[in-house]
Amino acid sequence: MEWFTASGYWLSRLVLQRALAVVYLVAFLSAALQFRALIGARGMLPVPRFVAYVPLRRSPSVFHLHYSDRFFAAWAWGGALLSAAVVVGAADAVPLWASMLMWLALWALYLSIVNVGQTWYGFGWESLLLEAGFLAVFLGNARTDPPVLVLWLMRWLLFRVEFGAGLIKLRGDPCWRNLTCLYFHHETQPMPGPLSWFFHRLPRPLHRVETAANHVAQLVVPLGLFVPQPVASVAAGVIICTQLWLVASGNFSWLNWLTIVLALAAVDGQALADVFSVAHHTPLGPAPLWYEAVVLAVTVLVLVLSWWPARNLLSPHQRMNVSFNAFHLVNTYGAFGSVNRSRHEVIVEGTDEETLTEETVWKEYGFKGKPGDPRRLSRQYAPYHLRLDWLMWFAGISPAYAREWFGPFVERLLTGDPATLRLLRHNPFPAAPPTHVRARLYLYRFTTWRELRETGAWWHRTFEREYLPPTRLARR
Structure with a gap:
């Protein structure tokens, strides 16, 4: 032919x-x-x-x-x-x-x-x-x-x-x-x-x-x-x-x-x-x-x-990113049918103190891609896919998105799981796992030109609420 x-x-x-x-x-x-x-x-x-x-x-x-x-x-x-x-x-x-x-x-x-x-x-x-x-x-x-x-x-x-x-x-x-x-x-x-x-x-x-x-x-x-x-x-x-x-x-x-x-x-x-x-x-x-x-x-x-x-x-009820068969052939696609007006980030912290007080020092875990340290400029990772970082964005939108995996994630931080720690940019507890881990929700926004010049920070963050209270492994 x-x-x-x-x-x-x-x-x-x-x-x-x-x-x-x-x-x-x-x-x-x-x-x-x-x-x-x-x-x-x-x-x-x-x-x-x-x-x-x-x-x-x-x-x-x-x-x-x-x-x-x-x-x-x-x-x-x-x-x-x-x-x-x-x-x-x-x-x-x-x-x-x-x-x-x-x-x-x-x-x-x-x-x-x-x-x-x-x-x-x-x-x-x-x-x-x-x-x-x-x-x-x-x-x-x-x-x-x-x-x-x-x-x-x-x-x-x-x-x-x-x-x-x-x-x-x-x-x-x-x-x-x-x-x-x-x-x-x-x-x-x-x-x-x-x-x-x-x-x-x-x-x-x-x-x-x-x-x-x-x-x-x-x-x-x-x-x-x-x-x-x-x-x-x-x-x-x-x-x-x-x-x-x-x-x-x-x-x-x-x-x-x-x-x-x-x-x-x-x-x-x-x-x-x-x-x-x-x-x-x-x-x-x-x-x-x-x-x-x-x-x-x-x-x-x-x-x-x-x-x-x-x-x-x-359809007026269009769905996006759906596969109609188990072989992912001839799918439907779409992106950003809705856009968030504000950015919330879950910041995960740990401490090596046995007894928690108001003076307890908490140290922040650093992620490779998602915003954390306000002074750190975001990096280019695409086309590589940082899966944990992406789901942390969903976790900031609603705890319901993280219900399946966030608890196991915290548990692995408490045990110092090497595979989990390799997904992170910075582990503040290299010698031994922390005694407690907590998560806090912050409102993030990009700084203005003036704020960037004065502080060197790309982000400004404001604490909003506790996301996960201090958690430790169950005693045996």
């Missing part, structure tokens, strides 16, 4: 696949380096306990068959090694069927992790990576030109990401409609970056322009993805620029980077090659018949599964 492939997208496919493999690599590294404290056998939400009451059909995962921390580590590091191999071109150096098996293995490896990750993996970008990774299985390799249908399926995925996020904003918080949400967002977002203070201090008219531009980028521009070239490439370029703006203004794990990767499916690869003076690609021969049949079958599957997210997009 002559229409089946599009040789002009060879460079777009090449960059897309290598970049997607980088995102996979980051995701597997995040899992390998953090799992013991979060979902390990002695973690806050242990996998063995989860698989004991959640059946395999609801959360397909190899860890239903066997779990040990050593096995999980081997699984995650194996995924990282396979991702690295794909990054350097291994999937293009093997036959087409072997390349597809490599991409399928990446998807299956990460699916097994996400499906037992529980609250720690309850983010939309987990499903987005799995859906994009599944489509990449059928995108081909250097042995065949990119299949048109898979490129269109990736555009459909990108459309749902952007258009869904735009609709959830219009239907949600009124500040999106009156263009005032960015008066607050840069300050109250889950994990600010090093430039977030400066974004917040932009003049308010510019914040209104930012908001209006966001609506255009998410509600109008995505329609251009389905228009012939060069309009589709221009639409993809606008989306990429918008996502880079978000990368600069905050830490959203790999959400923005993965959206950029998906936008490459709409970029005319031949035009891209001309821009970068890359030699023109010679069209390859017809794709194997079995490959065409597989791609057609997958296209039909995606179209059938698209009924649920399409219906959700049209």
Whole structure:
């Protein structure tokens, strides 16, 4: 079938696949380096306990068959090694069927992790990576030109990401409609970056322009993805620029980077090659018949599964970041349907004193990404995902969001659990665990230009209330 492939997208496919493999690599590294404290056998939400009451059909995962921390580590590091191999071109150096098996293995490896990750993996970008990774299985390799249908399926995925996020904003918080949400967002977002203070201090008219531009980028521009070239490439370029703006203004794990990767499916690869003076690609021969049949079958599957997210997009009760099946295929997406007007941070402290008095000295634990020390400028961690820091933001919104894991977290601080302490930037008790741990809720706001000059502090914080009273381990 002559229409089946599009040789002009060879460079777009090449960059897309290598970049997607980088995102996979980051995701597997995040899992390998953090799992013991979060979902390990002695973690806050242990996998063995989860698989004991959640059946395999609801959360397909190899860890239903066997779990040990050593096995999980081997699984995650194996995924990282396979991702690295794909990054350097291994999937293009093997036959087409072997390349597809490599991409399928990446998807299956990460699916097994996400499906037992529980609250720690309850983010939309987990499903987005799995859906994009599944489509990449059928995108081909250097042995065949990119299949048109898979490129269109990736555009459909990108459309749902952007258009869904735009609709959830219009239907949600009124500040999106009156263009005032960015008066607050840069300050109250889950994990600010090093430039977030400066974004917040932009003049308010510019914040209104930012908001209006966001609506255009998410509600109008995505329609251009389905228009012939060069309009589709221009639409993809606008989306990429918008996502880079978000990368600069905050830490959203790999959400923005993965959206950029998906936008490459709409970029005319031949035009891209001309821009970068890359030699023109010679069209390859017809794709194997079995490959065409597989791609057609997958296209039909995606179209059938698209009924649920399409219906959700049209619904006045739109839900965001929902998977309609246990394999995280063809999901619905969205972000920031509501924006917090103020920022509350849970500050965790400990003491090594046996008897508590009004003069007791409490020492603060430091987190890697979330705000704590007012004088510390936020760091850039994305696309790496600091899972504990993100959930601490939710804990500041409401204790209900932390009911499952906050108690176990405090218990591990009291026992000096090494895996948990490795998730932190600063442990004030390196010699021995504290006798007591408490948590306090503070109202945080960015300082003004004048306050920054006078104090050197990026944040101003005000104590509001006790979050967790002083707690110690039960005596035996």
